[in-house]
Amino acid sequence: MDAAFADGIELALRWLHVIAAIAWIGSSFYFIHLDASLEKRPGLPTGVAGEAWQVHGGGFYRMRKYTIAPPELPEKLTWFKWEAYTTWLSGFALLVALYYAKPELYLIDPAVRPLEPWRAVVVGVSSILLGYLVYEILCRSPLGRDDRLLAIVGSALLLLFAFAMTRIFSGRGAVIQTGALLGTCMVASVAHVIIPNQRKAVAALLVGRTPDPELGRRAKQRSLHNNYLTLPVVFTMIAGHYPLVFDNRWNWLILALVLLIGFAVRHFFNERHAGRPSPWWSWGVAAAAAAAALGLARPPAAPTGAATASPPPAFAEIEAIVASRCAMCHAEHPVWPGLAAAPKGVRLDTPEAIRRWAPLIARQSVHSRAMPPGNLSGLEAEERARLARWLEAGAPGG
Ligand code: HEC
Numbered sequence: 197m198d199a200a201f202a203d204g205i206e207l208a209l210r211w212l213h214v215i216a217a218i219a220w221i222g223s224s225f226y227f228i229h230l231d232a233s234l235e236k237r238p239g240l241p242t243g244v245a246g247e248a249w250q251v252h253g254g255g256f257y258r259m260r261k262y263t264i265a266p267p268e269l270p271e272k273l274t275w276f277k278w279e280a281y282t283t284w285l286s287g288f289a290l291l292v293a294l295y296y297a298k299p300e301l302y303l304i305d306p307a308v309r310p311l312e313p314w315r316a317v318v319v320g321v322s323s324i325l326l327g328y329l330v331y332e333i334l335c336r337s338p339l340g341r342d343d344r345l346l347a348i349v350g351s352a353l354l355l356l357f358a359f360a361m362t363r364i365f366s367g368r369g370a371v372i373q374t375g376a377l378l379g380t381c382m383v384a385s386v387a388h389v390i391i392p393n394q395r396k397a398v399a400a401l402l403v404g405r406t407p408d409p410e411l412g413r414r415a416k417q418r419s420l421h422n423n424y425l426t427l428p429v430v431f432t433m434i435a436g437h438y439p440l441v442f443d444n445r446w447n448w449l450i451l452a453l454v455l456l457i458g459f460a461v462r463h464f465f466n467e468r469h470a471g472r473p474s475p476w477w478s479w480g481v482a483a484a485a486a487a488a489a490l491g492l493a494r495p496p497a498a499p500t501g502a503a504t505a506s507p508p509p510a511f512a513e514i515e516a517i518v519a520s521r522c523a524m525c526h527a528e529h530p531v532w533p534g535l536a537a538a539p540k541g542v543r544l545d546t547p548e549a550i551r552r553w554a555p556l557i558a559r560q561s562v563h564s565r566a567m568p569p570g571n572l573s574g575l576e577a578e579e580r581a582r583l584a585r586w587l588e589a590g591a592p593g594g
Pocket of ligand 1: 524526572
């Protein structure tokens with residue numbers, strides 16, 4: 197496929213994915229809040245569990261929740277499911293377009309494990325599938341009857357998964373694989389449990405029967421998981437752009453702390469919106485976890501050593517390093533197959549450009565090993581050290 201066309205497809209998929217995810221998370225936050233704010237008032241019709249008044253868009257909304265079928269139900273019922281399905285479909289397509297179509301760039305790090313590209317893809321897809329199966333079995337097992345225990349065991353297994361991924365793939369690949377597993381579990385819950393159980397419950401209500409409470413319990417359990425996972429899953433989707441997080445030996449631990457932050461913040465809002473006393477301690481937990489994550493995410497000391505004493509390398513040396521290690525991809529017309537233009541618009545093929553992008557070179561190649569991806573062009577430690585000395589000296593030109 198023409199590389200520029202492939203870039204266009206990737207952009208369109210990303211656009212769709214973000215929009216679908218906003219719609220999904222938005223409606224889910226809305227309903228969590230609505231559910232929590234329903235109030236029981238005298239005079240409500242039978243079957244109405246609560247009512248909430250809301251104001252939006254220049255009018256008032258009177259929202260009522262019926263827990264048994266109202267005497268009349270209109271033909272048109274709105275179901276909320278396509279937001280979730282579209283998010284997964286576009287997300288998976290994006291995962292394929294980026295990570296699985298270009299595994300050398302994004303998924304594989306030969307320093308971690310020199311996987312053949314096709315093997316990396318097979319392991320990537322099957323680990324997500326396997327992870328999801330384990331989740332499904334856990335929820336359906338006797339353990340699934342105890343929400344707290346399930347949360348503890350589930351989080352521990354998730355952490356194990358993230359850790360395993362960091363031993364197989366590049367840091368960036370491990371982060372996205374973990375995010376893809378979370379997203380898959382969340383959407384599969386909507387598709388296989390929440391929506392079908394709601395359908396059965398609605399069918400029962402319509403014929404005047406009481407729905408099987410087990411259907412409701414299972415759907416509610418999955419909704420609860422999705423509610424608590426929303427913030428961490430979004431983090432995993434953006435963390436791949438921050439070498440500070442993914443190119444870090446503690447990346448799996450940072451993910452664990454982010455999981456904790458996400459849980460704590462959701463818990464605060466869940467309780468508050470339900471009108472219960474706000475658990476302000478949640479913010480303490482979130483702040484402590486954030487501080488710990490920031491501590492771990494500190495860049496390792498740049499490879500300088502005794503460098504400061506020696507004079508900075510001549511600019512010509514820097515140009516030579518960049519020309520041989522970066523410019524095959526970061527040029528106006530990259531020679532690396534599959535790249536239509538300099539990635540992220542970062543051209544490193546002129547002296548001016550190299551100086552202009554110096555802070556980004558520091559971030560990607562000195563404070564982290566994010567670039568070259570998987571060290572494809574074989575940037576040597578000694579060359580990184582020379583880049584570091586040049587940057588420390590204020591990135592002087594020739
Ligand atoms: C094999 C191709 C390849 C090589 C070699 C390579 N890069 Fe990159 N670079 C990429 C790709 C692909 C991206 C875009 C990553 C993404 O989508 O986030 C990128 C992104 C970047 C960015 C922008 C990151 C951001 O998100 O802001 C910088 C800066 C960068 N590279 C610097 C370098 C430097 C410095 C070198 C040489 C030491 C180098 N790259 C070598 C492929 C390469």
